[in-house]
Amino acid sequence: MASAPSLDTPAQRGAPLLEARALAFYRQDEAVFGPLDFSLTASELMLIEGDNGSGKTTLMRILTGLLRPEEGELFWRGERLTWDRCSGEVVFLGHQLGLKAELSARENLAFTIGLHGHRNQSGIEQALTQVGLSGLEDEPVRKLSAGQKKRVALARLLLVPAILWLLDEPYANLDRAGIELVDVLLEAHIAHGGSALVTSHGAVQFHGGEPQRIHLHD
Numbered sequence: 001m002a003s004a005p006s007l008d009t010p011a012q013r014g015a016p017l018l019e020a021r022a023l024a025f026y027r028q029d030e031a032v033f034g035p036l037d038f039s040l041t042a043s044e045l046m047l048i049e050g051d052n053g054s055g056k057t058t059l060m061r062i063l064t065g066l067l068r069p070e071e072g073e074l075f076w077r078g079e080r081l082t083w084d085r086c087s088g089e090v091v092f093l094g095h096q097l098g099l100k101a102e103l104s105a106r107e108n109l110a111f112t113i114g115l116h117g118h119r120n121q122s123g124i125e126q127a128l129t130q131v132g133l134s135g136l137e138d139e140p141v142r143k144l145s146a147g148q149k150k151r152v153a154l155a156r157l158l159l160v161p162a163i164l165w166l167l168d169e170p171y172a173n174l175d176r177a178g179i180e181l182v183d184v185l186l187e188a189h190i191a192h193g194g195s196a197l198v199t200s201h202g203a204v205q206f207h208g209g210e211p212q213r214i215h216l217h218d
């Protein structure tokens, strides 16, 4: 397993990577969530829990810059968060996997590396094996099942040099082994100094320590 990128200086190691202050989002004057305050440092996992419609994806879309918060502020390493500032350090896995249907799993991952960089010496072949896709490396992604596509997207996490993983419902479409795979990837990432913010509407089993939890309400 490749190790997560290390933080640059001892000072940065203790400082929050991501911080939200009084973050809130409204639709038609009704609060979707917030105000929320949280901070996430290296080697930390935060679970965003809540029922369907409670605002988990909305929060993720704000964190990835796809939506603007109505109120509050976000900071990356102590400075106002801008996509430029955290570019290359954050990877997002959402409901839309962003895979190119006509390309194979291998080609999709090569494309990802070209775009986002490559974490040390970890190989595409190795990543695909780790997510259980041996033998399917060269199939066009359009021929893969929903769970297999999700596994291709998970393989990306192993390859890119991001310290913060933003995972929106990473367990969706996965069988029991796939769910365990997500937990193993998360535990290894956290153990190697990475951080992750994970949404889920179900109970998450995490054996790498007690995560922070935020519960969103309808």
Ligand SMILES: Nc1ncnc2c1ncn2[C@@H]1O[C@H](COP(=O)(O)OP(=O)(O)OP(=O)(O)O)[C@@H](O)[C@H]1O
Pocket: 027, 032, 050, 051, 052, 053, 054, 055, 056, 057, 058, 059, 201
């Ligand atoms: N594009 C949109 N336009 C208007 N309202 C929206 C839009 N997307 C989401 N909403 C509303 O915002 C609220 C939060 O939705 P969101 O998708 O963030 O919830 P969620 O917790 O991620 O749900 P789920 O567990 O079903 O994925 C819901 O009431 C939803 O109806």
